[in-house]
Amino acid sequence: MRVHIATDHAAFELKNYLVQRLEEAGHEVVDHGAHEYVATDDYPGYVIPCAEAVVAEGTLGIVLGGSGNGEQIAANKVRGVRAALAYNPEIAKLSRQHNDANILSLGGRMQSLEEAWAMVETFLDTPFSGDERHQRRIDQIAQYEA
Numbered sequence: 001m002r003v004h005i006a007t008d009h010a011a012f013e014l015k016n017y018l019v020q021r022l023e024e025a026g027h028e029v030v031d032h033g034a035h036e037y038v039a040t041d042d043y044p045g046y047v048i049p050c051a052e053a054v055v056a057e058g059t060l061g062i063v064l065g066g067s068g069n070g071e072q073i074a075a076n077k078v079r080g081v082r083a084a085l086a087y088n089p090e091i092a093k094l095s096r097q098h099n100d101a102n103i104l105s106l107g108g109r110m111q112s113l114e115e116a117w118a119m120v121e122t123f124l125d126t127p128f129s130g131d132e133r134h135q136r137r138i139d140q141i142a143q144y145e146a
Contacts, residue, residue: 001124004061006032006050007071008043011064011108014116018062021117027124047074054102055080061103062120072105079145082138087111089122096126098134 003022007015012034022029032050034041047063054061055078063071068085075083083103084095087110095101104123106116128134 002028002030002057002059003124004030004032004050004053004057004059005064006043006046006061007064007108008034008041008046009037009039010043010066011106012037014106014108014113015064017113018064018116018120022120025121043071044074047071048078051075051078051081051083051103059102060124062123063103063105064108065105066107066109068105068107068110072103075103075105080142082141086119086123088115089118092119092123093126096123097129098131100128100134100138 005015005019019029019031030053033046043065050061050063063075063083065071072083072085075081081103082099082101083105084099084101085105086092086095092104095104104120106119
């Protein structure tokens with residue numbers, strides 16, 4: 001699967017770890033940066049192009065920051081994005097099953113590397129349920145967005 005990923009300085013180590021794990025798992029990773037650690041960089045410049053690519057390609061993405069909150073907000077400004085902030089694998093799973101989330105947001109300072117990988121694996125491996133009630137709600141959000 002092709003997976004887009006982006007972060008600023010706050011989750012630089014986590015991004016590099018996840019890129020390696022994703023590639024080891026056979027995924028094609030598109031890294032939108034940051035490509036070097038710069039303590040004063042800003043996440044919108046990385047997250048928004050990542051989110052745009054996810055929508056354009058109809059694939060999945062991961063955005064990272066210190067808490068993941070700002071990155072989720074920035075990603076959700078891109079039309080067609082449904083970014084979910086997760087803090088455990090169950091939330092990552094439900095974001096796919098119920099919300100058909102196409103971007104997972106994680107905080108680089110909120111969990112261990114292995115815990116983050118567990119959420120990413122769950123997110124990527126979980127399909128949207130397709131249940132009518134969930135699709136109806138997603139359609140309502142998309143209608144408002146348009």
